[in-house]
Amino acid sequence: MRDPYQVLGVAKGADIKAVKKAYRKLAREFHPDLHPGDTQAETRFKEVAAAYDFLSDAEQKAKYDRGEIDASGTPKAERRFYRTYAEGDTGTRYHDPREFFRDFQDADIFAEVFGGARAARARGTDIRATLEIGFLDAVNGAVKEITLPDGKRVKLTIPPGSEDGQVLRLKGQGGPGMGDGPAGDVNIELKVKPHPVFRRDGRDIHSEVPVTLAEAVLGGKVDVGTVDGTVSLSVPKGANSGTRLRLRGKGVPAGGGDRGDHYVTLKVVLPERPDPELSQFVEAWSARHPYSVRDRQ
Amino acid sequence: MASFDDIVRIYQVDRVELTSWIEQRWVRPVRTTQGLVFDAVDEARVALIRELRQDLLVDEDALAMVLNLLDQLYAARQMLRTVEDAIEACPESVRREIRARLSRADDPTRL
Numbered sequence: 491m492r493d494p495y496q497v498l499g500v501a502k503g504a505d506i507k508a509v510k511k512a513y514r515k516l517a518r519e520f521h522p523d524l525h526p527g528d529t530q531a532e533t534r535f536k537e538v539a540a541a542y543d544f545l546s547d548a549e550q551k552a553k554y555d556r557g558e559i560d561a562s563g564t565p566k567a568e569r570r571f572y573r574t575y576a577e578g579d580t581g582t583r584y585h586d587p588r589e590f591f592r593d594f595q596d597a598d599i600f601a602e603v604f605g606g607a608r609a610a611r612a613r614g615t616d617i618r619a620t621l622e623i624g625f626l627d628a629v630n631g632a633v634k635e636i637t638l639p640d641g642k643r644v645k646l647t648i649p650p651g652s653e654d655g656q657v658l659r660l661k662g663q664g665g666p667g668m669g670d671g672p673a674g675d676v677n678i679e680l681k682v683k684p685h686p687v688f689r690r691d692g693r694d695i696h697s698e699v700p701v702t703l704a705e706a707v708l709g710g711k712v713d714v715g716t717v718d719g720t721v722s723l724s725v726p727k728g729a730n731s732g733t734r735l736r737l738r739g740k741g742v743p744a745g746g747g748d749r750g751d752h753y754v755t756l757k758v759v760l761p762e763r764p765d766p767e768l769s770q771f772v773e774a775w776s777a778r779h780p781y782s783v784r785d786r787q
Numbered sequence: 788m789a790s791f792d793d794i795v796r797i798y799q800v801d802r803v804e805l806t807s808w809i810e811q812r813w814v815r816p817v818r819t820t821q822g823l824v825f826d827a828v829d830e831a832r833v834a835l836i837r838e839l840r841q842d843l844l845v846d847e848d849a850l851a852m853v854l855n856l857l858d859q860l861y862a863a864r865q866m867l868r869t870v871e872d873a874i875e876a877c878p879e880s881v882r883r884e885i886r887a888r889l890s891r892a893d894d895p896t897r898l
Contacts, residue, residue, distance in 0.1 A: 513842070514842060514843060514844060517838070517842055517843055518843050521838065521843070523835045523857065524857070526860065526861065526864055527864070569834075570827065570831055571831060571834075571835070572828070572831040572832050572834070572835040573861070574831070575827060575828035575831050576828075576861040576864075576865075577861060577864055577865045577868060578828075580826060580827070580828040581828065581861055581865060582865075583815050583828060583829075584815065584828075584832065584858050584861070585858040585859065585861055585862035585865070586862075590858070590859050590862040590863070591862070591866060
């Protein structure tokens with residue numbers, strides 16, 4: 491046997507209190523009955539227990555500390571841990587599966603294992619999956635061909651106005667039923683990808699549209715993308731950055747034909763390069779028409 | 788096979804304590820006309836409880852919970868072995884199918 495102090499990870503000659511403390515810590519960590527699947531645990535626990543056994547005999551410990559004896563002792567009878575019985579037939583004395591797996595017995599395969607005498611009939615399992623779809627497919631609806639986990643290809647209809655996180659059910663496409671039990675369902679959760687231009691808020695769509703200085707000052711028609719194509723939007727004279735215009739009924743379709751709206755927020759964009767003519771004009775103009783924009787800030 | 792007195796002697800447990808373990812059904816020896824008889828599984832159970840109480844300092848109340856959880860763990864493992872045995876006994880095609888389903892179960896959410 492190895493040096494028992496070393497096995498317990500304490501200093502040589504440590505007092506019985508420290509030995510006991512170290513043993514408790516290791517025993518909790520390695521007790522084989524608390525770790526039924528760990529084959530290393532038993533070896534480690536036995537070594538730790540033997541070291542503790544050896545040192546907990548005060549007389550023996552004193553002799554060993556003085557170097558009068560070594561750590562070899564007579565080996566004890568092979569110990570059989572509870573775990574070696576627990577999973578055998580005798581284990582059921584302490585854990586009746588009928589008690590612990592009552593909920594499993596709804597599936598008839600387990601009902602049979604546990605001696606249940608119910609008819610072999612059960613609904614098939616439900617299958618859960620996620621499907622990533624484009625923003626516009628969610629808004630306008632689409633039909634997607636998808637492959638189910640069992641390899642079956644089916645057409646999935648995504649209704650207009652679908653939302654992120656919405657679950658679509660394919661009834662009877664899940665696991666097969668037992669006996670004359672019905673098949674389970676496939677539940678598909680939609681993950682809607684964001685759109686580079688459109689943002690959705692409930693039934694409404696929001697987007698930002700850049701306009702030139704001329705369009706903002708003088709007003710005019712600009713082409714604006716919506717979820718169902720380009721439309722012509724009238725920009726009023728003197729429109730500003732942040733001006734919000736409504737395109738009625740261009741939002742997300744809802745059941746019953748009650749669509750949301752599309753809100754366009756204008757963003758005035760100056761020419762890319764500073765223009766001397768424009769600068770001269772604005773200089774002269776602003777001298778004659780001063781106005782303040784930060785008063786309320 | 789051991790008697791009540793054997794158990795008290797071998798495992799150095801208190802008579803009152805052992806009696807209370809039996810009353811709480813933590814240990815379930817068989818009652819015979821010659822008194823209680825402890826099988827190997829009961830002995831191992833006594834050894835475990837003694838260690839939990841005395842060495843690992845699990846108190847009475849927590850012990851009931853620890854034992855209940857352990858019993859559920861062992862029941863689950865036993866169940867899993869039953870299922871494993873049943874699968875092993877299936878034809879290769881069925882086992883392949885089950886393997887495929889189980890490995891898909893690792894990531895059940897993607898199509």
